[in-house]
Amino acid sequence: AQTVTQSQPEMSVQEAETVTLSCTYDTSESDYYLFWYKQPPSRQMILVIRQEAYKQQNATENRFSVNFQKAAKSFSLKISDSQLGDAAMYFCAYRRSSNTGKLIFGQGTTLQVKP
Amino acid sequence: DAMVIQNPRYQVTQFGKPVTLSCSQTLNHNVMYWYQQKSSQAPKLLFHYYDKDFNNEADTPDNFQSRRPNTSFCFLDIRSPGLGDAAMYLCATSWGPQGLNYGYTFGSGTRLTVV
Numbered sequence: 001a002q003t004v005t006q007s008q009p010e011m012s013v014q015e016a017e018t019v020t021l022s023c024t025y026d027t028s029e030s031d032y033y034l035f036w037y038k039q040p041p042s043r044q045m046i047l048v049i050r051q052e053a054y055k056q057q058n059a060t061e062n063r064f065s066v067n068f069q070k071a072a073k074s075f076s077l078k079i080s081d082s083q084l085g086d087a088a089m090y091f092c093a094y095r096r097s098s099n100t101g102k103l104i105f106g107q108g109t110t111l112q113v114k115p
Numbered sequence: 116d117a118m119v120i121q122n123p124r125y126q127v128t129q130f131g132k133p134v135t136l137s138c139s140q141t142l143n144h145n146v147m148y149w150y151q152q153k154s155s156q157a158p159k160l161l162f163h164y165y166d167k168d169f170n171n172e173a174d175t176p177d178n179f180q181s182r183r184p185n186t187s188f189c190f191l192d193i194r195s196p197g198l199g200d201a202a203m204y205l206c207a208t209s210w211g212p213q214g215l216n217y218g219y220t221f222g223s224g225t226r227l228t229v230v
Contacts, residue, residue: 035218045158045205045221091157095218101211102148103219105157 002027004094006106013082014114021077021109023092031097036077040088051075087113121206121222128196128229136191136225138206147189148219149181150205158205164189165211201229
């Protein structure tokens, strides 16, 4: 069975600085998708960034980028120029390539942004 | 805007009294998911519908049921809520198989309190 591990329950960063959230996963499949979701307190979970396993190039979305290491099964999220609005719980998620492809979440990392 | 809507946002129910949570979507996605998320934990998949096909997770208690009368609506029924069922319940949708790489669209969730 696939598993996703986020080893950092909590992280903090100074406003305007850069922070990296770690994620590792375990799978025997070669084709899959990886995601980072952001869940602000009492608010909707939204997609931050996604990565297709067959792509070697790391995904980027404005201030958010990933470091995808397929052989090491690592998928970290880098947030540059951190803003107060980035404070949230971040979930790393794995999805196999299948018809329904259910998301498997990590335990989450709570990010605090200090002004 | 196309979206996933969950009602109510907050639900208080009595111990053992049946309760129904609802989810609607305007995205015309063919896959709908129900997740249970307890405080500061990862969302846990309860079941999903792929079109009209119901798929239950092996460890989902029998106390939880679901209905999907049409593409737009999906309901979560908890037949006899216990104190341990207090959680946030998240509905999500996805387009399968073509939209696998786009992840899910989540609703805002329903926070269930059992008294």
